[in-house]
Amino acid sequence: MSFSHHDRRPDPRPSLRSLEVFVAAAEHGNFTAAGRALGITQSAVSRQVADLESMIGVVLFLRRGARLSLTPTGGRLVAGLSPALADARRAVAEVASAQAVVTLSMLPSVAAKWLAPRLGGFVSAHPYIDLRVSASRHLVDFAAEGIDAAIRYGPKPAPGLVAHPLAEETVTPVAAPGYVRDHALHAPADLARATLLHGDIPEDWPEWCAAASVPMPPPEGPRLGDDTTILQAAIEGNGVALGRSHLISEDIAAGRLVAPFPTHLKARYAYWFVYPEGLEPTAALIAVRDWTIAAFAAT
CATH class of the missing domain: 1.10.10.10 (Winged helix-like DNA-binding domain superfamily/Winged helix DNA-binding domain)
Structure with a gap:
């Protein structure tokens, strides 16, 4: 036809x-x-x-x-x-919009002391990314907990994760300016008349004192488990804390804390940006990763 x-x-x-x-x-x-x-x-x-x-x-x-x-x-x-x-x-x-949601896990101290002061910069750079922070002290199960990526503090992450190194850091004593002045903390040996705040980081007071070549003062002072808590106690003038460099940078820049001694102990651990192997990262996840790497480099 x-x-x-x-x-x-x-x-x-x-x-x-x-x-x-x-x-x-x-x-x-x-x-x-x-x-x-x-x-x-x-x-x-x-x-x-x-x-x-x-x-x-x-x-x-x-x-x-x-x-x-x-x-x-x-x-x-x-x-x-x-x-x-x-x-x-x-x-x-x-x-x-669904592709632009990124859920990022990190320690509460990293969320409060490192990310929070920089969050405005992230939002300005990436206004269309819905960044959701899961602050916890345990190693998350990415799939089970709906986590896209994590900022981890520790040794090199285990196999099965794509791991981007972010930064190493140092540990040094910090205190409120008024506390340093009132207790005349001019040299490491002066810590004998200070209250030492104890945390749970691997680098402790005996190790720092050995690096500074001074005797370890008596182990007096409260033991506080979280970096956010111990640094806030120092800011409030309650003693001297061992501060990790990436977590104290904003408080030192703002004058809330000072590092009165020149000895800085290299930390055993480092920061990593990790996500599961086999995961095809979205454009939003790549943007969060690249911003995080750059922000740590600038700290």
Whole structure:
């Protein structure tokens, strides 16, 4: 069976782009404004509309100079397309939004003393990333707990993780400026008249005192398990704490703490940015990783 020229029907399968251009032209009433809204030229809009009219075999606009008015058929097509295009944009936005969520695990002390002061910088650099922080002291199960990545403090992470080194650090005594002044802490030996705040970091007071070549003072003073707590106690003038360099940098810069002695003990552990092997990182996760690496380098 054959068809004559008059039996042929136009192929009603225009591209999504041509439909989007048509709706924009209808909404703006001229090709120039539609092109400006879409980021294309007026001639490109005109060509897309002309191709669409040719493809479906109907006139969609009446042209009166630069002004456009919809034909009845064009009006029906806009009425049907506008909600559909809005739904499509909404679906794409929802998928993109889901891809832009990053849940990052870290120690509470790292969240409070390192990340929190820098969070505004992250938001300014990446306003479309929904960063969610899970602060905990245990090694998270990435899949079971819905964690995308983690900032870990420790030795080189175990196999099964992609591990990016962030920074090493040092440990040194810190105290409030008033405490240093009132207790005349000019040299490490002066710690004999200070209250030492004890934490749970691997580097302890006996090890630091050995590095500073001074006798270990009597083990007096409270034992506080978390770095955030021990540093806050020092800020409040309750004694001298051993501070990790990346966690004390903001407090020292702000004058809340001072490091009165020159001896800095190299820490056994380092910071790492990790996520599971086999995970295809999203663009958002890559952005968080790269920002974290740069922010640690700048500390």
